[in-house]
Amino acid sequence: MKIAIIGMGPAGTGVVRTLRRHDSDAEITMFSAENVPPYSPPALGDYLITGNKEGLFRHEDDFFKTYNVKQRPGEKIVQVMPEEKQLKTQNNEIFDFDHLVIASGSSLYAPVKGADKKGIYNFKTLDGADQIKRISQEDKTAVVLGGGFIGVEIALCLAKIGIKPTLLNRRGWIMPRLLDVETAGYVEKDLRAQGVEVLLNTEGKEFVGNESVDGLLTSNGKTLTADIYIAATGVKPNIDFIKDTDIEYDQGIVVDEKLRTRYPYIYACGDVAQTIDLLSGKRKIHGLYPVAMDHAQTAACNILGMEREYERPVNINSLKELGFKIIVVGNQKAEEVFEYKTENILRKIYITADKIVGFVLLGDISNAGIYLSLLKKKTNVAKFKHRLLSKGFSPGFLPGMGGVN
Ligand SMILES: Cc1cc2nc3c(=O)[nH]c(=O)nc-3n(C[C@H](O)[C@H](O)[C@H](O)COP(=O)(O)OP(=O)(O)OC[C@H]3O[C@@H](n4cnc5c(N)ncnc54)[C@H](O)[C@@H]3O)c2cc1C
Structure with missing residues (x-):
């Protein structure tokens, strides 16, 4: 099996790791518009500030050797030909594939x-x-x-x-x-x-x-x-190379729950793929690292015939260089808002129909994991919503954990 991957970012490399973890012996070739080894974009800020490359390359000195991948860095794909199962590079070279993963990210x-x-x-x-x-x-x-x-x-x-x-x-x-x-x-x-x-x-x-x-x-x-x-x-997603095809795109490439395009052997994942948001139910580009990781695992499993659907993402943002910690999750509008604030701390939880639909934690991000879990599980918080921001609030309050029934 010949697998081509457009993009060497977190999504493209995540696909490779999952394929090899499941012992796939497929022939994998990765293309990238950039002439550098795979790196992690969220670490660019730290690299600019400190010059430290460790976060960028995550100790993988030779990704391609480790995972037995043919590399084509600096070779931009200019056209996908879905029916022919072929790619065209910027040097007009034609490349055949059995499966294609589009992980070309955004600019x-x-x-x-x-x-x-x-x-x-x-x-x-x-x-x-x-x-x-x-x-x-x-x-x-x-x-x-x-x-x-x-x-x-x-x-x-x-x-x-x-x-x-x-x-x-x-x-x-x-x-x-x-x-x-x-x-x-x-x-x-x-x-x-x-x-x-x-x-x-x-x-x-x-x-x-x-x-x-x-x-x-x-x-x-x-x-x-x-x-x-x-x-x-x-x-904006990097999708110029599909614009002459009938692969569907809107803001990004439109995919099904297995991350397949209308061609079952062509997948899209990461920042280039438009997937359904957990809260709004609408397709959108999330532009988040963990989403790219989940997409990568999902696409790789499906290529190997192990049925898997992507997890509907929620927006989770945190700024890394502020003087305080901040996490912003989901919607910032709701029927009810519970809040706690001091000069340096702001904590707000947004609740609609007794379910957490978003929260912002600034200066004190404690319990972020608990709130996120309640949001993702769409747990009914009616019985303890007034206590969510109390100092002593802990998982013990939660149903099934010795707390509220
Ligand atoms: C400064 C910065 C900070 C960030 N901080 C966070 C954070 O704190 N938390 C978080 O969750 N997310 C963060 N992100 C977002 C996160 O980095 C992205 O969601 C993630 O990189 C998406 O991975 P990807 O592989 O889909 O795309 P990308 O990382 O964009 O990789 C795309 C790859 O495709 C290649 N490519 C593009 N076009 C072509 C083409 N035509 N032919 C061949 N190759 C092509 C590129 O060269 C690249 O290798 C940050 C991003 C930046 C830039």
Whole structure:
């Protein structure tokens, strides 16, 4: 059996690990647009700040040898031919497969004129992080367009290495898709304390300049200039190579519960696959590492004929470089909100129809695992919802664990 995998990120490598764990002797070939060994993108921030590569490569010096995989780094796939069971590389080479896994991930983007100009750095790849590292010195400045999760994470990392970032956000509070105004206030305060200038209600209109970017024209009519520009209002799946096929896509590739496309021998997993959210029941791109891991295991098991369905994901976000810990899970709107707050701590649990549909824990993340488990199991919390945030709340309160019946 010949298995081709597009992408060497967490999803692609996860597929390989699962295949080999189940003793598959399939011939596996991995393609990657980047000419580097597999790495873990969530560790890019730590790498930028400390220069430490351990988190990136997770002690696997030679992934391909360990897992007996043929590697084609730096070979971008430009076309998938589903009926023919073939791929075309950027060098016009044709490659045959029996099974294909599309694990091509996503790229940072901003739907703003000029966002493809030279001088806009891509902090979603190791090469992008290395480029920033090379030019970063004290007193450099940066403009980060996009005050969502990824923009905030990038601005914090830049501030930690002495760069002075300005973060632009279209709405009146940062991370508006994840946080309410009050929670965003705590995060904004910390961003400013760490040296990030936050511009709210400010939209990026156009990256100006000829070939290279010279500045960012904003909705206030000002042009911001900096040494480093980052366009990060969101991420978009890397799916150009299927656009001429009848593989269905929307925001990302549409898959069934086994992660198969309309072709049963072509799978999609990780940031490129659109799967059904546990809470909303709608298909979406979650863009999360644990989701990529579950997808990878699911796709690999199904290739081997071991029937498995993916676990419906929930949004779980945590910013790694703030001065305090924060975890944001699920919806931040509900019929009832239970909360506890002090100057440095904010804990909110969102409940609809007596079920936890989301929570935010800031400054004190204790019991996060318990709340997540209750949310995922859709446990009825009516009998103990008023105690969820009490100091002594423990698993002992839960049904079947010696507590509420
Ligand atoms: C800075 C940063 C911090 C993050 N922090 C967190 C976090 O704290 N928690 C969390 O859960 N998630 C986090 N994430 C998200 C997480 O990294 C992603 O969900 C995960 O990397 C998805 O894995 P993937 O394999 O699907 O895609 P990717 O990691 O994007 O890998 C895609 C692979 O496909 C290759 N590729 C793309 N196009 C082609 C093509 N045409 N031909 C061949 N190869 C191609 C790429 O070169 C790459 O090898 C973070 C991401 C970033 C960038």
